[in-house]
Amino acid sequence: MIVSYLHLLHYRQENKILFLLLSSWLFWVLFFSYHHEKLDKIEKAEENVEKLLVKFAEYPTFDGNKLSASVHTIIGEKLALSYYIQTEKEKEELISRLQPNMFCSVNGTIKTPNEPTNPNAFNYREYLLTQKISYTLLVDTITDCREGKQSFYTQLLKYRHNGIHLINDIFSPSVAPFVNALLFGHKEGMEQEAMEAYQQLGLSHLLAISGLHVTVISGFLYFILLRIGMTREMVRYCLLIFLPLYVIISGAAPSVIRAVVMAWIILFLSKWKTAIEPLDALVISFIGFLLINPFIIYHVGFQLSYTVATGLLLSSFLLEKTVHTIHASFMISLISQLVALPILLNHFYEFSLLSVLLNIIYVPIYSLIVLPLSLITYSLLLIFPPIAQIGVSILNEFLQKLNHLAKWVHQFDLFHVVLGKTPLILILMFYMTIFIALYLLENYWIKKLKLLMIILLIPFTLQILFIKFSPVGEVVFIDVGQGDSILIRLPFNKGTYLIDTGGRVTFASEDWQKRNSNFDPGEHIIVPLLKSKGITKIDKLILTHGDSDHIGSVDHIMEHFKVHSLLTGNTIEKKEMEKKKIEMARRKGIHVIEVSSGMNWRSGKNTFMIVAPEKSAIASNDASIGIYAKIGQKTWLFTGDIEVEGERKIVQKYPSIKVDILKVGHHGSRTSTSEHLLSTIEPTIAVISAGENNRYGHPHREVIHLLHEHRVTVYRTDQHGAVVYQFLFGRDRMITIKT
Incomplete structure (x- = not known):
């Protein structure tokens, strides 16, 4: 519409x-x-299945001991399969045997994909729907695998699979994923630091096969076919056949499908000398996409591909006015970045001020050098490998230099802008102002530059006022699994405090079981959540005690945010992990403050008082930092992992404390939350941070029973996801992410 x-x-x-x-x-x-x-x-109860016959739709992905794949049942239902491999020998067998169109018998559980459990978190269920998948299949055993009938489609998948492995074998490990991304749309194995640099600098589109790649590859094929003596008409027929095949070979991402469909329609109609506007071809492909899978609208690649293509096509009159190549490159880069910005902010919350400049540099290099050379080198690898080694050497050296430059630029925080997640109303306002700005540019060029800048600044100003400097204060008990992390954010950015960071629990594993990138709650949950709220600075990072499930992810927090002060307990005999985190903070120039009972601070009407530990206490759960606070319209007690003895000391020293909301100690363990504590502080609400189906059985039944006896409303992160308290101008509310 x-x-x-x-x-x-x-x-x-x-x-x-x-x-x-x-x-x-x-x-x-x-x-x-x-x-x-x-x-x-689509929500349904878990269903246990035995001897379910499934057909692999693609080559599975192996990451350590985890196997992932898309499979179809006999009735045609598509499922996302996950299987944790038991032995190294089994892994080798599965790698050598499993391929598209292979049938296997599996035992396992079919369930609805989990929804997000934290504010603004990645929606895995929504993502699977963009792949036409409604349910996941967690497999216990895979048996009786047999090959199905091979088709032309599976042969193309096999060709793609072999091509990816050939690139991995020939190129250096740091360069191979980039060449595979350019040729086959395959990004696995890409260095994390380089991938983050490309994404945050606005260069990731270069690694997503789209109109640029389709144009270069079609032009390359067109030139080769003409040179070997084919007529233009025959070349056109070859391209009409090749383009749909290329969709499969390149991974069938929304961006490549969009580009191929547009090119195919224009090329097909050219036979009858019937001209079709590119925008018409774009709309046809858009409608076709949505009719086949309406949920593709949620795919970020789909959104970016169609938005940028639309913006450039609608700006064709403006681009025609440019006379110099550099000027044209600047305008294309500016328009592309401008129209993509609202979507990027909505999904990734940040952008780089250097994006336009870097695209002017990188786009010509990739389109004129890297991509053509990758195509020529890969072709030579298939035909005459010795000569191909020249291209391999050049690409290895050249791409390493480009990636090094991107990582070097990325380290400068000065050009990095975090604005937070853009709400729908502001997205619409962004596009309204962008459309008006482009209209003014097209008709008045720079004669109305001041008006143009004012119009463009309106949505940015509103984003900063209502997201970065939100008038809404909040306390967020973040769902970090079996661990603790609590965000306290005061209204108008008057204070941002983070109590603990969660942490990854590691277990001994063999080399074959290790993942390429392990899940870390700090990196994958807390950092995105804070950035989605426009947070760039943490005034106080509070480490309650030295357990890894509380402070294990401190590194990622210090890496991504400016931390003003680190608060740690004034204790002796600290754990080695806590000592290392404190030393790291000092190296980064962060002010380290050892706190003990009686210390306090204030921000406006919000007050915070340390109630534990006692000065020079021996580091332990009972020596966790405890904080009594008045935030919004409520009084709070944050207890870390304080147990019964620590609770007794708090009550003894502060007998008159009354609390509205209690953060239950030690994840609801029976060693915490005593009758004496509850009788004294009289909470009305309790929040328990615990991992779903955790191995410790937290929270324990006795604790839940005792809380109910005291008529305390209980919120649990394992059941409710993140628990959020919000307050604004005398009004407040408690909400949970999972209903």
Whole structure:
């Protein structure tokens, strides 16, 4: 609907077509309403299955001891399969045997994918729906595997699979993933630091096969076929056949499908000398995509591909005014980054001020050197490998230099802007102002530059005021699994405090079991959550005690945020991990403060008092930092892992403390939360941070029973996800992420 409206404005169509637009709008409203109703119905109870026959739709992915793949059941239902391999020998057998169209008998559990348990977190269920998958299959055993009938489609997948392995074998480990991304749309194995640099600098689109790649590859093939003597008509037929095949070979991402469909339509209609506007071809591919899978609208690659393509096509009149190549490159880069920005902020919360400049440098290098050389080198590897080694050496050296430059630029925080997650109303305002700005540029060029800048700054200003300097204060008990992490954010950015960071619990494993990248709650949960709220600075990072499930992820917090002060207990005989975190903070120039009972601070009407540990106490659970606070309209007691003896000392020293909300100590262990504590502080709400189905059985039944006896409302992160308290101008509320 929006694309059609912009199309009509762009070409100054008659208003009589407004009826068609309204009809189109009504159709899509009904269409998406129907599919959202289907989405609400996918929730179902876990179903145990035995000897379920599944067919592998693709080559599985192996990451340490984990196998992941898309499979189809006999009735055609697509599932996301996960299996934890038992032995190294079994892993070797599965790697050598499993391939597309292979049938296996599995035992396991079918369940609905989990929804996010933290604010603004990645929605795995939504992502699977973009792949036309409604349920996951967690497998216990895989047996009786047999090959199915091979088809032309599976042969193409095999060709792609072999090509990826050939690149991995020939190129250096740091370069191979980049070449595979350019040729096959395969990004596995990419160095984490380089991938983050490309993403945050606005260069990741270079590694996603799209219109640029399709143009270069089609041009490369066109040139080769003409040189070997084919007629232009025959070359056109070859391209019409090649382009759909290329979709499969390149991984069938939304961006490549969009580019190929557009190119195919234009090429097909050229036979009858029938011209079709690129924007019309774009709309046709867009409608086709949504009719096949409406949930693809949630795919970030789909959103970026169509938004940027639409922005560039609608700006064609503006781009035609540019006379110099550098000027044209600047305008293309500026428009692309501008129209992509609201989507990038909505999904990734940040951008780089250097994106436009870096794209002017990197886009020509990738399109004129790296991609063509990758194509030529890969072709030579298949035909005459000795000569191909020249291209391999050049690409190894050249791409390493490019990646080193990207990582070097990425380290400068000065150009890095975190604005937080953009709400829908602001996304619409962003695009409204961008459209007006492009209209002014097209018609008045830079004559109305001041007006143009003011218009563009409006949504940025609102984003900063309502996201980075939000008037809403909050306390967030973050779901970090079996661990603790609590975010306290005061209104108007008057104070940001983080109590503990969670941490990854590690177990001894063999080399074959180790993952390429292990899940860390600090890196994958806390950092994105804080950035989604526009947070760049933490005023106080509070480490309650030295257990890894409380402070294990401190490294990632210090790496991504400016930390003003680190608060640690004034204790002796600290654990080695806590000592290392403190030393790391000092190396980074962070002010380290050892706190003990009686110390306090204030921010506006919000007060914080340390109630534990006693000065020079021996480091232990009972020597965790305890904080009594008045935040918003509530009084709080944060207890870390304080146990019964520590609770007794607090009550003895502060007998008059009354609390509205208690953070239950030690994840709800029976060694904490005594009758004496509850009788004294009289909480009305208790929050327990514990991992779902954790091996310790937290929270223990006795604790839950005791809390209920005292008529305390209990919130649990293992059941409710993150627990959030919000307050604004005398009003407050408690909400949970999972209902």
